[in-house]
Amino acid sequence: MAASETTQFAPPQVLTQVLTYDPAAAPPLLISQGAEGRLYKTTHVQPDRPCVLKYRPPKPYRHPILDARLTKARITSEAKVLERCYRAGVRVPAVYALDLVSGWMMIEWIEGMTVRQGINDWLGERPETPPSPDDLPDDAPLVDAMKRIGAAVGDLHRTGVVHGDLTTSNMMLRPQKNSQGSGQPEVGDRAKALEGDVVLIDFGLATQSVSDEDRAVDLYVLERAFASTHPRAERLFVHVLEAYRGAFKKASSVLTKLEDVRMRGRKRSMLG
Numbered sequence: 001m002a003a004s005e006t007t008q009f010a011p012p013q014v015l016t017q018v019l020t021y022d023p024a025a026a027p028p029l030l031i032s033q034g035a036e037g038r039l040y041k042t043t044h045v046q047p048d049r050p051c052v053l054k055y056r057p058p059k060p061y062r063h064p065i066l067d068a069r070l071t072k073a074r075i076t077s078e079a080k081v082l083e084r085c086y087r088a089g090v091r092v093p094a095v096y097a098l099d100l101v102s103g104w105m106m107i108e109w110i111e112g113m114t115v116r117q118g119i120n121d122w123l124g125e126r127p128e129t130p131p132s133p134d135d136l137p138d139d140a141p142l143v144d145a146m147k148r149i150g151a152a153v154g155d156l157h158r159t160g161v162v163h164g165d166l167t168t169s170n171m172m173l174r175p176q177k178n179s180q181g182s183g184q185p186e187v188g189d190r191a192k193a194l195e196g197d198v199v200l201i202d203f204g205l206a207t208q209s210v211s212d213e214d215r216a217v218d219l220y221v222l223e224r225a226f227a228s229t230h231p232r233a234e235r236l237f238v239h240v241l242e243a244y245r246g247a248f249k250k251a252s253s254v255l256t257k258l259e260d261v262r263m264r265g266r267k268r269s270m271l272g
């Protein structure tokens with residue numbers, strides 16, 4: 001959930017204390033608050049190095065010892081997974097610092113917009129179904145972005161990590177340095193929204209796994225999320241899977257498993 005400026009939470013005292021070690025740090029600005037924690041934008045060590053401070057406040061409804069244990073375990077797990085991906089060259093935010101007792105982690109700020117925003121900007125006011133089947137718009141920049149998404153998920157799975165909450169909001173499009181644009185004047189500035197490297201974020205539910213089933217469920221979650229968030233581009237999801245196959249040697253058995261997972265999903269929805 002994005003936070004408006006009027007709903008700013010003062011950063012918890014523990015964070016203000018931590019941030020005093022860097023007097024040049026930007027005042028933490030609340031950017032999002034979910035069920036598990038709050039995200040602030042601030043800087044790390046250098047004033048020109050923006051970062052995200054992910055804070056998991058104590059849960060008053062939990063026993064304090066259990067709560068502290070859970071917070072510690074979740075931050076450790078998220079940081080480990082991010083480290084593993086980062087070291088393997090998967091595009092994820094770098095981990096800068098963490099404090100398991102106070103419940104926070106500082107990670108790299110990823111420039112750009114979410115994939116969700118980029119796709120929505122590209123689709124604009126387009127109707128859900130084209131006036132005629134021959135009237136399909138030229139979606140080359142979107143197809144290209146879908147391929148980058150599939151390759152990013154393939155890279156992730158190759159590393160032995162499943163994300164657990166793949167949606168187009170949990171992916172960013174980071175502009176490449178010295179990006180020159182699409183070079184196609186006819187697609188114009190709209191295509192710019194879809195340029196850049198796909199960087200996966202929000203690893204709060206990620207786990208280390210090499211199981212076909214877990215990987216297939218990861219893809220299924222993305223497929224369902226994509227269909228409900230971008231119904232006008234649903235037909236292009238096939239390009240995500242195609243690029244996944246190209247990026248990940250063991251994709252075939254995962255994609256076979258995906259058929260089973262879809263079938264189970266359909267049965268479940270038939271039974272209500």
Ligand SMILES: Nc1ncnc2c1ncn2[C@@H]1O[C@H](COP(=O)(O)OP(=O)(O)OP(=O)(O)O)[C@@H](O)[C@H]1O
Nearest residue numbers: 001032033034035052093108109110114169201202
């Ligand atoms: N490392 C990052 N760099 C830049 N922006 C980020 C980063 N991490 C998160 N964001 C921004 O904050 C938003 C929320 O992030 P995230 O999904 O991690 O938080 P959340 O509270 O778990 O949200 P949700 O409840 O939707 O899962 C993202 O959609 C993105 O716009």
